[in-house]
Amino acid sequence: MPDAELPRSTDLVLPPDVIDRLRDQLPHVAERVVAAVIDEVPSYASAFAGGMLETIENAVQLALAGFLRIAAAGPGGDPARPLRASVDGAYVLGQGEASSGRSMDALLAAYRVGARVAWRDLAEVAVAAGLDASSLVRFAELVFAYIDTLSASSVSGHADELAAAGRVRERRRERLATALLAERDEDTLIALAERAEWPVxxxxxxxxxxxxxxxxxxxxxxxxxxxxxxxxxxxxxxxxxxxxxxxxxxxxxxxxxxxxxxxxxxxxxxxxxxxxxxxxxxxxxxxxxxxxxxxxxxxxxxxxxYADREAHADLRARALAPLAGQTPATAARLAETLRSWLLHQGRRDDVAAELHVHAQTVRYRMGQVREIFGDRLQDPDAVRDLVLALSAPEP
The missing domain is CATH 3.30.70 (Alpha-Beta Plaits)
Known part of the structure; x- marks a missing residue:
């Protein structure tokens, strides 16, 4: 959770009797704050229904009580303890918004409405108790600084909850990926997909x-x-x-x-x-x-x-074994010509065009190939092996 501080610029000192009168009004202020939020922030209307309404009013009253403890501490007091409890509560509130799938828009709007209503009601009480104008200004500063601090804590809680939920979802999706690659059964995969919130x-x-x-x-x-x-x-x-x-x-x-x-x-x-x-x-x-x-x-x-490179190498060696007696350069030329001849189904002009040689050169080379390979070129199995052996570059 983030550390939070109220501005120290105010030198407000509220008399004890003013604090007491403000504290007496907290239940009524909390009730009016919640009513205003329900009226002005529609997305909370159903959320605050039923028994939840009393719980929310109590939470608002506790937050306002924390503010009064800070105000009572004065400029020389330490607001850290009352502020910490309120800030922690706001942080948890932000987390709850994120886990419910809501953005911070509604909650920030609720803070703005709450600040306005709380300030109006508390200011009326303070003025009736005799608070002077300059103290009232500093009182307003403290009210809105307090609300800003709570808002910032809620934003932080919302962001942290989203980040944590994102990490959990990512880990679950990684487990799903691992299960898919391991070819787990369908029921397991569907269950993992649902848990990972992954649309199938x-x-x-x-x-x-x-x-x-x-x-x-x-x-x-x-x-x-x-x-x-x-x-x-x-x-x-x-x-x-x-x-x-x-x-x-x-x-x-x-x-x-x-x-x-x-x-x-x-x-x-x-x-x-x-x-x-x-x-x-x-x-x-x-x-x-x-x-x-x-x-x-x-x-x-x-x-x-190349599914089995060694098998392909063995096939190539066996199929081209008749060329073993030729020099490497001659064997390469004849193998190249034979490959093109087989793939072009004996069309001499197409072979010549692919190899960039004269058609007579193709005829001469193929005469050598027929002499070397003999009847193998009439054997379907041998021709198949030659096509496979020559259909890809030498591995």
Whole structure:
């Protein structure tokens, strides 16, 4: 709770008989303050209904009594003790507003109304008791300084409660993200989502990115994103689960990630977010990104080909074994020509255009390839292996 002080500028001294007359009027002043608040701040009309009305009137009366104890202390007294109790009560009041989901607008309006009514009523009593004009001015200063102090304490309580509630909600959402990635059962996931106050979307898309980037990206993609941290590797990675990021939403995600190294998994039903995460993680493990965001949907072939890099390397070595007797430069040229030939289905001019060579060069090289590979080029299984082996750069 914040420390609070009343201004020390006033040299007000209230005679004991004035203090006594003011104290006698506190129940009536508190009643009129609450009535004015109900009349002028509509959002409190239902809140003060029934038995709650008496409780609120008592709270207002206690706050006014605290003020009178400060006034009675005079300029040489120490108001800290009576002020502390009032400030603590105002702080708790601000917390209550936040936990009820209300802003500070209504409470601050209530403070303004209460200050006006309390000052009017207390001033009438003080004047009737013989308080002179100069003392009345200093009395007004003390009244409004007191209300300002209580208002500031309530604002602080409201802000602290929101911050605390936000931290609790964030921790609950992190637990939900962890449960989604662990593929917990549906009942558990729904219960965790409700506890985390997380609106369940239709789909989720996993994004894997460096941990230090996650706050900035979350700010752009919205508070509905779930976050988790994977610190099991050499570098800490963050996992972001983005709701309903398909179609235009996916383009928005990729734009937000522009210029950053990140891996974006496929859209999946929200309970199957782990599938999207594994796809993004596979792309990260294969190192397919080059410092910019990688959309895994655009790299499915590489993900399939490199799902097992060692298996792909073995397949390539076996399929291209007939070229082992050639020099490295010749083997590379013939492999390049064979790849283009297979992908262009033997259209010589298309192969020549892709390789930037003459069509006769293509014919010559393919004559060498047919001589080296022989009947393998007529075997469907061997052709399949060659297409897979040559469809991606050498790993």
């Amino acid at each position: 979307p239709q789909t989720l898309t996993a994004v894997v990115l460096p941990a230090e980037r996650i706050s900035a990206i979350t700010a752009q993609l919205g508070s509905g994103c779930l976050r988790a941290i994977d610190d099991t590797g050499e570098l800490s990675s963050a996992i972001l689960l983005v709701p309903d990021a398909d179609g235009p939403g996916r383009r928005h995600v990729l734009r937000a990630l522009a210029g950053r190294s990140a891996y974006v998994g496929p859209v999946r039903p929200w309970r199957a977010a782990a599938v999207s995460y594994r796809r993004a993680l596979s792309a990260q493990a294969l190192g397919l990104a080059d410092g910019s965001p990688l959309d895994t949907e655009e790299h499915l072939a590489e993900l399939v080909l």
